[in-house]
Amino acid sequence: MLGGFCVTRDADSKASTRARLRLARASVDVPTRERAGSALRRTIGTWWEHASESRGRMDRGEAAVASFRSMPTEPPVDAVNAALYERGATVLLPVCEPDFRLRWARWTPTTPLVRSAVVPIDHPPGPTVDLAAVADGPGHQLDVGLLLIPALAVDESGQRLGQGGGYYDRFLARWRAHSRHGVLAAVVYDDEVLPAGSFDVLPHDQPVDLVFTPDRVLDLRDR
Template sequence: MDKASLRQAFLERRRSVPVQEVPTWSAQLADRLWAMPKVVDAEHIMAYLAMPKEANLDAFIIKALEQGKHVYVPVCVTKTEMVGVRITDLETLARGTLGIRIPKEPYEIVEPMELDCILVPGLAFDRRGGRMGMGAGYYDRYLQQIAVEKRIGIAWDNQLSEEVLPMAPHDEWMHKIVTPSESIHCYKG
């Protein structure tokens, strides 16, 4: 299957996620993340604010903030550039394009090298650490500035591909992948 067909197939899988399962699966994702020493020991964590039916990190973010961790989320500031912006709660967010939650300005931006770990969304992941995003390349460009060992892909179980995903030279790899039912140490990333 070519990349466009694969992307469409995984979009359909994400759309098929039963909305009533999201809270349970989100709690399972959070539990798996809190079992990882890299996450527990991190002071500066970049997460993301999920779109509807995307693997949701709200439960994780709430606990991280309660523990006094610095939590950042991505904000696209140009057609090609993304930055990490600090959030202090989930209540004071604004709604951006497509109804996606975003922090309000002024932004407190983190330098990528200050992050202890980054939780990366994706449309699909494979067990080697290959990732397929939405196709705009924001994360691939941002991840070039972050060591592979700090990258953790986040997905629902149905977004895990048992087949190797096609990876272009500019596509960035994950070190670990976390789903509600498993944590995978990737042998390529």
């Protein structure tokens, strides 16, 4: 998809890398996106099944996946969310709040969505829970085994290039501070996995554990 994508290493490298990736994504046609969505459904669904079998505490019906709703040019995960729900997972979607705070609300395929007052996305109506908090009402008992997050690209060391909004950076710093957190995974197209060092990394940037693409699972936990 990216073809002759070239990474720059100047002071504006993050901005220019984002611009190139967005342009490449905008060129992806509908059939290609649909095939990617079907492949991601299989890839992530299979990973979740294996993880559920190998970890006794991930009891289906209680284990949770914190996911997201895809923007129009992102790799589609709506079918992934439905598949995980069908496999017994509690699916949570993000709710953007003022001051770049992320909270999460339960979602099912029949949940009506509402428009965010903060950003141009839809989300479940709630109630919401702060997954990065040690305890936050009834949601603190959720066993979040997998946190799926969007990205424009991920390098082979696990560094993620996001959209630059700041919501996930702030949330992930708090999420990582707790010893009991699930697997953190980014979802990108296959050719958005870039060589290590392809873009600038700031001190607050949080690396991911896994990368899901339509064709593979890249496990970076031992790197």
